[in-house]
Amino acid sequence: MGRRPCCAKEGLNRGAWTAMEDKILTDYIRVHGEGKWRSLPKRAGLKRCGKSCRLRWLNYLRPDIKRGNISRDEEDLIIRLHKLLGNRWSLIAGRLPGRTDNEIKNYWNTNIGKKIQVLSQPSATSTISNRYNSSNPQSKQNPSRTTDHSVAQPPLPNTEPSRLVRTKASRCTKVFIRPDHQNVTIHHNVGVGEAASDPGNDISPFISAKDDTSDFMMDFEMDENFLSDFLNTDFSPLYEFHNDLKGDTTDTVTSSSSLDSNQNLLSSNEMLQSSDLQSLAPLLDPCMDWLQDQ
DNA sequence: AACTACCCCAACCGCGATACA
DNA sequence: GTGTATCGCGGTTGGGGTAGT
Structure with missing residues (x-):
């Protein structure tokens, strides 16, 4: 028996959310609270799947979301936590109030990962590169992405013994x-x-x-x-x-x-x-x- | 101005974990 | 104990914006 899709895709909106959809979702959750994502779209009158509603709320509409750039302190914390936890974005986000796992993941992939890639070049000083050095469990990620979306994780240097906490296997x-x-x-x-x-x-x-x-x-x-x-x-x-x-x-x-x-x-x-x-x-x-x- | 390449990030997808009947 | 529904997470994709030519 194959896995059922999370929702029937027919007749549902996809892609970017409109302001009206945001308002409907926000108003509904304000009244009824979070949860029951599967049935939420129907009850709220949204032509979205529950997953999409949940993601939109958690990553964008939640009132406690912090907007703006990641500060230097936050970046330092992300680096340290990533060193400790690996790609456990939700755990890392839990230590950064107002930041979402998706935001941190994106930030890592676009900013920090890039710094690591640059700093891991032979010309970079080892002192600096060590700051960003991280044992990274994402080697399974496809490094040969063919599109121009060059956000694939760079092969990270591994010159330092891992301090990653593997919270599941161990x-x-x-x-x-x-x-x-x-x-x-x-x-x-x-x-x-x-x-x-x-x-x-x-x-x-x-x-x-x-x-x-x-x-x-x-x-x-x-x-x-x-x-x-x-x-x-x-x-x-x-x-x-x-x-x-x-x-x-x-x-x-x-x-x-x-x-x-x-x-x-x-x-x-x-x-x-x-x-x-x-x-x-x-x-x-x-x-x-x-x-x-x- | 037009085109291209690249970047960023919101959104999607698939799967494992968990809850529940 | 088992099967199903739902949730939550991490990886990936796609489209809009922008810098470069």
Whole structure:
């Protein structure tokens, strides 16, 4: 059984939206809210397929869309996030308020990708090119586009070990904070069907201090939901947890060495609380090697 | 002014994921 | 548990705008 088309194409408008269509869609969503895209065109009286309505709303009509050029700061953030996430445009867009995945994708393809291509030329300095260097999973994209639409991804230089987070193929099941080590160690398993705790916006579910050990084990699933939640995480409970440990000298979990070892992580809490992803990236970087595909 | 080549971006397409009956 | 509907995402396309000749 073949896949059914998303909608009957006959009699439907295609191509650019008219101002009248925009108004109808905007008015309808303002009254009835988003969702039910399949039936929306019929109910709203639009000769468009639901997909088209959804796309138009999300990418253009939504009131919180930010217009105007991508700023330098935004570009920096896009580059860093792309390095971290690859072509996960929706995830990247989620970190840039008012920007859509489509906009960022287009911007990447037309601007940043071009810069990378230019800077990857032998004449370009490696220092500069490294800024745009990105491990890019889109090698499957057809590089031999024959039209004049030269937006195909350039073959990106790969002179630096990948730090891409592959949120689907890989799975981290445990974070192991060693008391005698400065860094967080992430046990990396692939395809292990082990139950994982539901990551929430509170860091506390990650912490399951065992009474019989001075190690902290955290179970979680590394997927985009986790990553998204992680990026939104309020780490203040971790700081409180740290203070609790400091104050409770009888707790078997507590040891001076473990406190010292957690200092590195906990001091980063200040960075995290600022919700500034640019400061988050350096914190993540030490972990990223564990997150690469082996 | 006319033509061509290129650029940009809105829109489309196909597929996987998820929800639901 | 299974099949179907729907949603959401990433890749791709096409057309309008514009710079160059």
